[in-house]
Amino acid sequence: MDILVGGIEGGATCSKMVLMKLDGTVVARSEGLCTNPWLVGQEECMKRIYDLSLDIKKQAGIDPNTPLKALGLSLSGGGEEESQKKIIEALKNKYSSLSENYFICNDTIGSMATAKEEGGVVLISGTGSNCVLVNKDGQTAGCGGWGHLLGDEGGAYWMTQKALKMLFDHEDNLFPCPYDVTFVKQTMRNHFKIESQMDLLEHLYTKFDKSFIASMSKELSKGALEKKDPLCCHVFCEAGKILARHVLAVAAKADKALLNLDGGLPIVCVGSVWKSWEALKDGFLEGMKSRPDVKISEFTLLRLHETGALGAAFLAAKAAKLHLHLNYAANADVFFHHKF
16 A cells, blocks of 8 residues: 555645645545634644544545554644644544654745745735745744734735724724725625624624634725725735735845845745735835845745645655655746846
8 A cells, every 4th residue: 555645734714635645646635624723722623633634534545544654734823832742742642543643833834845845935925924934954934923913914814904994093083094995995894794883893803703804805905906996005015015024034044045046035925815916016025125134136936836735745754754756846836036
């Protein structure tokens, strides 16, 4: 029987799993719910991981009691070392048939391992945001990833919150908005199916759903790209600036070899917000020049065609002293390149 390795990319909204042979063949794929341990709790996180594995083993025609050789967990909120140890130990004890070996890391690390063998920067902007530098020797440096209360700048939730805050401040005459708020006001009413600002409070408190609030950014994107609404354009420009600042924060610790690669610093862009690159672009380029102490003369933005679950599987195999082949050229491509 072929040696099988699994990988899971766990986001704040959904999770994806792959089952692979060591030659790089994907045997099966599965999708499930959020597996961020900070959002759903460790017990529920582990149950969802187990449910994903049962589903994928069933698809592959494998006995559910036959453990995988290795399982990589690239989880949003999975970067804290003590939490990683607890999750792995608990999985071994509670779900002994799941896998023989484990590797757990933050979701950014799995994405990097999917796209580039030599390392680079992973910049996530989905529901939330996060940024991690991975040098070739495996050393990392991070910026962000603190969640919506302390961070998530440049993510979908942050953009929705920023647009709503500017609208509310304008309506209160606290900070009159320099842009017309009509589009954002109507978008708020349509998205949340409400009639007034007061009706929104239920969604922000008693019925809080981070992913649903964040999804309003899709309509803000249409406002920026299709209608050229000034307030929407402003929000996306600000998001571009702060996402670039994340890159500069970690680039200060990059190996010179990374900065001198053909095409400059590789930046793997993960998350649905990057679908609105044209709305982010001007702010991003401005933000990349905002720190005189960190100079990046050239960079390349890459888009993944594959889930970070492949990178998670690769890292798990490596930790188990196995070599899993990945076709990097097929996993990602360049969508923007710039020289200053």
